[in-house]
Amino acid sequence: MTAIPLPHVASARGSYLYDEDGRDYLDASSGVLNVNLGHGDPAVIAAITEQLGQVAFVHRSQFSSRPLRLLTEQLLAVAPAGTAHVEYANSGSEANECALRIALAYHHRTGSPGRTVVMSEQPSYHGMTAGALTLTGQPAKVDASFAPLLTNGTIADGSRVLPAPGALRAGRQEWAAALDRAGRERVAAVFVEPVGGASSGAAPMDDETLRWLRAEADRSGFLLVADEVMCGFGRTGRWWGCDHAGMAPDLLTSGKGLSGGYTSLAVTLVGARVAGAFDKPLGSVVLGHTMSGNPLAAAASLAVLRRLRADELPARAARLGAGLAARLAVLAAKHPVITAVRGRGLMLGLGLAGRPEHPLAVSRALVSSAREHGLVLCPGGIDHVTESVMVAPPLTSTEGELDELARRLDAALDTLASRTTSAVGAVPA
Ligand SMILES: Cc1ncc(COP(=O)(O)O)c(C=O)c1O
Structure with a gap:
C-alpha cells in the first residue's frame, strides 16, 4: 500500500504511459523490467488478436498448439547450451516453484533423496509463493506473519548466503563457507540471480563466483539454478545473465521479458542431464498449472520472442546500456546522493546514499519525485x-528517449536535493 495516490493510466505507446489527465510518463523501468518491447507493439497485438479468434485455451494434457510448438522451438534456439526441455508456468514465482520440484524429484530419482537443502542469497527476490518466498532473502520485507508458510524442511537454517559486510553480493568465500555449513552432500540446489533484481538494485554477481559455483555443483552433485526472471531475455545485453560468465546452469527460470507484459507466461528451462534422469517425459510429471502454456499466452510470447531475435534486441540493450550508463555517470558526478552506477546492459541501478535510521526512504523519495517529473522508476534495495x-527502460528505446530520461532524472534529483532532510525522512514507509 502506498500513501501517495497513484496516477490512473489511460493508455500507453512505446516507452510512454499517459494518465487520465493527459500527462505523459517516460517508463524508465519497463513496468517492473518486463515491458521490454515497450507498449502497444503492433505485431504482438496482431498475434494476440488472431490467436484469440482461433483458440484461446486448451489444456496441455489434451492438446498441443501451433504457437506453443513454435515458441518451444524458438526458446530452445536461444536457451543456454544443453537445454533439453521447456516447462511452462504463469509467473516467475511459479517457475521457481517448478525448479524446486524438479530439483528435489531429480535427486530422489538419482538415488540421493537426502539432498533436501536449497540455498539462496540475501539480498534476493525469488517470488511470493511458498517455496519461492522461502528462497527470497529479504528479512525486513517478508512479512513475519508468513512464517508458517515457509518450507523450512527444505530451506534449512544457515542455507541463506550473506555478502561480506558492506558488499552487495556474496562472493566465492561466502558461498564456500555456506556450503561447508550446510554440508555439500545435503544440498539439492543453489538458486542465484546472475544480475540481481530490485533487492540489490541491479548488482551483478561476480562472474568468477558464478563459474566457481558451476564447477562446485559438478563436483558436489547439487544443481545450479539461475533465476533469470528479471535479467533474462536480453535485458542485460546478452540473452542470459549467465552468458556474461560463459556458463550454463542446470535449470534456468525466466518470465517477465518473455511475454513483454502482454500476457502471463514463465518458463523453467531444464538441462539435458536433469531432464534425462526422468523415466517419463518431464512434462508428464506433475509440474504445471491450468493456464500453463495456453495458446493465447504462447502466441503473444512467440511474437515477442520473434521481435527480440529479428531486431537483435539483446545487442541493442548492450549498446544502449553503455550510453545510458555514461549519462547516469554524468548525473552521479553532479548529484552526491548517487553513490554508484551499476548493472549490465539496460538493467542498471543507481546506488543511493541511504540513511541507516530510515532505510529506503531516499529511494522512495526519488521514485516519487521522478513521478512528479513524469518519469517511472523502480525502487531497489532491502x-x-x-x-x-533501478533504471531499465525498454530495449526498444531510442537515443532521444534516453536523453529525455536523463533530463527528467536530473530534474527529479534536483527536486530531491531541494527538499529538506526531514521531508525525506517523512516519506511514508
Ligand atoms: C529475480 C526474480 N525472481 C522471481 C520473481 C517473481 O516473478 P513473478 O512476480 O512473475 O512471480 C521476480 C519478480 O520480480 C524476480 O525479479
Whole structure:
C-alpha cells in the first residue's frame, strides 16, 4: 500500500504511459523490467488478436498448439547450451516453484533423496509463493506473519548466503563457507540471480563466483539454478545473465521479458542431464498449472520472442546500456546522493546514499519525485547498504528517449536535493 495516490493510466505507446489527465510518463523501468518491447507493439497485438479468434485455451494434457510448438522451438534456439526441455508456468514465482520440484524429484530419482537443502542469497527476490518466498532473502520485507508458510524442511537454517559486510553480493568465500555449513552432500540446489533484481538494485554477481559455483555443483552433485526472471531475455545485453560468465546452469527460470507484459507466461528451462534422469517425459510429471502454456499466452510470447531475435534486441540493450550508463555517470558526478552506477546492459541501478535510521526512504523519495517529473522508476534495495533505484527502460528505446530520461532524472534529483532532510525522512514507509 502506498500513501501517495497513484496516477490512473489511460493508455500507453512505446516507452510512454499517459494518465487520465493527459500527462505523459517516460517508463524508465519497463513496468517492473518486463515491458521490454515497450507498449502497444503492433505485431504482438496482431498475434494476440488472431490467436484469440482461433483458440484461446486448451489444456496441455489434451492438446498441443501451433504457437506453443513454435515458441518451444524458438526458446530452445536461444536457451543456454544443453537445454533439453521447456516447462511452462504463469509467473516467475511459479517457475521457481517448478525448479524446486524438479530439483528435489531429480535427486530422489538419482538415488540421493537426502539432498533436501536449497540455498539462496540475501539480498534476493525469488517470488511470493511458498517455496519461492522461502528462497527470497529479504528479512525486513517478508512479512513475519508468513512464517508458517515457509518450507523450512527444505530451506534449512544457515542455507541463506550473506555478502561480506558492506558488499552487495556474496562472493566465492561466502558461498564456500555456506556450503561447508550446510554440508555439500545435503544440498539439492543453489538458486542465484546472475544480475540481481530490485533487492540489490541491479548488482551483478561476480562472474568468477558464478563459474566457481558451476564447477562446485559438478563436483558436489547439487544443481545450479539461475533465476533469470528479471535479467533474462536480453535485458542485460546478452540473452542470459549467465552468458556474461560463459556458463550454463542446470535449470534456468525466466518470465517477465518473455511475454513483454502482454500476457502471463514463465518458463523453467531444464538441462539435458536433469531432464534425462526422468523415466517419463518431464512434462508428464506433475509440474504445471491450468493456464500453463495456453495458446493465447504462447502466441503473444512467440511474437515477442520473434521481435527480440529479428531486431537483435539483446545487442541493442548492450549498446544502449553503455550510453545510458555514461549519462547516469554524468548525473552521479553532479548529484552526491548517487553513490554508484551499476548493472549490465539496460538493467542498471543507481546506488543511493541511504540513511541507516530510515532505510529506503531516499529511494522512495526519488521514485516519487521522478513521478512528479513524469518519469517511472523502480525502487531497489532491502536496507541502506543496497538502497537504490533501478533504471531499465525498454530495449526498444531510442537515443532521444534516453536523453529525455536523463533530463527528467536530473530534474527529479534536483527536486530531491531541494527538499529538506526531514521531508525525506517523512516519506511514508
Ligand atoms: C529475480 C526474480 N525472481 C522471481 C520473481 C517473481 O516473478 P513473478 O512476480 O512473475 O512471480 C521476480 C519478480 O520480480 C524476480 O525479479
